Amino acid sequence: xxxxxxxxxLICDPLDRELVQAIQGGLPLVVNPYAAIAEQIGTSETxxxxxxxxxxxxxxxxxxxxxxxxxxxxxxANAMVVWDVNDKRVSEIGRLIGCQPxxxxxxxRPRRPGRWRYNLFCMIHGxxxxxxxxxxxxxxxxxxxxxxxxxxxxxxxxxxxxxxxYVTEKxxxxxxxxxxxxxxx
Amino acid sequence: xxxxxxxxxxxxxxxxxxxLNDFQEGFPLTSRPFRTIxxxxxxxxxxxxxxxxxLQSHQLISRVGPVFRPNRVGASTLAAMExxxxxxxxxxxxxxxxxxxxxxxxxxxxxxxxxVVTAANREMLESVLHEIEQxxxxxxxxxxxxxxxxxxxxxxxxxx
Numbered sequence: 001x002x003x004x005x006x007x008x009x010l011i012c013d014p015l016d017r018e019l020v021q022a023i024q025g026g027l028p029l030v031v032n033p034y035a036a037i038a039e040q041i042g043t044s045e046t047x048x049x050x051x052x053x054x055x056x057x058x059x060x061x062x063x064x065x066x067x068x069x070x071x072x073x074x075x076x077a078n079a080m081v082v083w084d085v086n087d088k089r090v091s092e093i094g095r096l097i098g099c100q101p102x103x104x105x106x107x108x109r110p111r112r113p114g115r116w117r118y119n120l121f122c123m124i125h126g127x128x129x130x131x132x133x134x135x136x137x138x139x140x141x142x143x144x145x146x147x148x149x150x151x152x153x154x155x156x157x158x159x160x161x162x163x164x165x166y167v168t169e170k171x172x173x174x175x176x177x178x179x180x181x182x183x184x185x
Numbered sequence: 186x187x188x189x190x191x192x193x194x195x196x197x198x199x200x201x202x203x204x205l206n207d208f209q210e211g212f213p214l215t216s217r218p219f220r221t222i223x224x225x226x227x228x229x230x231x232x233x234x235x236x237x238x239x240l241q242s243h244q245l246i247s248r249v250g251p252v253f254r255p256n257r258v259g260a261s262t263l264a265a266m267e268x269x270x271x272x273x274x275x276x277x278x279x280x281x282x283x284x285x286x287x288x289x290x291x292x293x294x295x296x297x298x299x300x301v302v303t304a305a306n307r308e309m310l311e312s313v314l315h316e317i318e319q320x321x322x323x324x325x326x327x328x329x330x331x332x333x334x335x336x337x338x339x340x341x342x343x344x345x
Contacts, residue, residue, distance in 0.1 A: 011258055020258050026248025029238045031230070032216060049214045052251070056214075060258070061251040065212035066237075068205055068340055072245045080292065080299070091332060098334030101341070107255075108332035109263065116265070116296070116326055125340070153292040153299070159277040160289035160300070162247060 011060055015043065019051055025162075026067075071158065075125045077132045082118035084149040090120055096143045097122050102135040118151070129154060200228055202342070204236055205245065209339025212249060255330050260310045261303040262329040265296040266321075273298065276321050285313050296326065 011017060018041045027033040034052075035045040055061040070078065085093050090108055097120070098106035105123040124139075126132035133152070140146060197205070203226050213221035219234040226233065240246045255261055268276045273291060280286050280300055289300040304310040314325045 017258075020251075020253070023250055024253075024258075026241075026250040029219075029234055029241065029249065031219065031234065033218065034214070034216065045216060049216075052214055055251070060254050062254050063210035063339060064214070064251050065209045065339065066205060066249050067247045067252065068209065068342065069244055069247050070340065072243075073205070073342060078290075091334075094332060094334035103335065104340055106334040107263075107330045108334070109328040109330060112326055112328070115324075116328065121263070121328075122335075151294070153294045156291040156293060157273075157277075158290050160281045160286060162287050 011055075015041070015047075016051060016055065019048065023052075069161065070125045074127055077126045077129045078155040079124045079126075079129075079132045079136070080153045080155075081122050081124060081136060082151050082153065083120040083122075083145070084118050085120045087119065093143070093145070093148070094120055097139065097145075100139050100142070102126075102139060117149075200226065200232065200236055201240060204233065204240065206342050208249075255333060259303055259305045260307040260329075261301060262310060262314075262327050264300050264302055264314060264317075265326040265328060266298040266323050267296050268298045268321075268323060270297070272321075276323070279320060280317060283313055283317075285310070 011020065019037070022037050022040045028036045030036055032045065034048045038045045038048045041048075052061065052064065056064060070076075083093070083097075094106055094108055097103055102124050103122045104125055105121070107121050108119060109121055111117055111119050124132050124135055126135060132154075136152065204222070207226070208222065212218060215221045217230065219237075220230040223230045223233045228236075237246070237249060241248070266276070277289055277291070277298060280289055280298075283302070285302050285304045286300050287303055289298070291297055292299050302310055302313055304313060311327075314327055318325050
């Protein structure tokens with residue numbers, strides 16, 4: 001089983017971490033973007049490229065490229081489908097669902113007894129609700145999931161979407177309101 | 186809601202489509218990546234760079250850069266809350282103020298608010314969740330990834 005958030009699993013090299021910091025929000029779209037990043041963290045362009053290649057090779061970077069915004073491109077229906085799979089079969093079923101073309105994410109997550117029963121999550125994006133549901137039905141048939149309990153959680157409002165920011169200890173964040181200012185709303 | 190003028194008001198052209206689709210992985214790690222792209226798609230370096238800038242400024246792409254493997258650079262989790270409907274916007278606003286929160290959606294469920302939290306380590310992540318519970322007086326269900334079954338090679342776009 002994967003270790004969750006265990007410190008030993010983190011990228012530790014200080015320059016790698018600085019590179020992650022500098023690049024997590026995306027490349028500057030300038031003629032020599034890697035040189036710009038290099039300047040920011042006080043190293044050379046060659047070193048930035050070499051380190052990015054290494055992080056890709058090790059799989060710490062899953063992919064490097066254009067990250068699209070689904071909604072803006074017309075994929076307005078976004079469903080998180082959650083499944084209650086027998087723990088003994090969850091890896092097998094997860095791998096099966098994870099390689100279906102309509103699925104954009106597939107993760108195992110913990111159950112929280114009494115509060116949350118589902119242990120497998122996948123995401124299906126589509127241009128319409130109907131399209132997503134059709135894809136889901138096809139997925140259920142193809143993978144033989146008819147007897148696995150599931151729920152479909154379509155998104156309504158999107159309150160925020162941006163790239164993950166692995167905020168460091170050094171960084172401060174926006175002040176948050178006090179309890180009083182919230183209850184006053 | 187009024188929509189601002191955007192690239193979406195006309196069909197995307199061939200160059201825009203190729204830039205959106207063909208470089209979701211394998212973006213060139215070269216000194217002049219837009220020149221490398223230009224050579225592949227048959228445009229000029231300036232056109233490639235300018236078009237990506239346009240796609241980004243019109244928010245069709247969120248960034249050009251890395252997608253990290255979960256839990257290698259920091260700790261992350263999916264959090265869920267059951268928020269009374271009349272408080273949903275206010276609670277979402279509070280959550281959005283955290284730089285650690287990168288996705289935050291209302292979903293059709295009893296648990297109606299779902300957000301992703303990413304921090305440098307698990308302790309900092311838990312302190313964010315705890316703080317949100319304190320401020321809102323609502324329970325946050327913490328659902329960190331245990332196993333990843335998807336090979337993320339980007340999202341194949343289909344044009345209509």
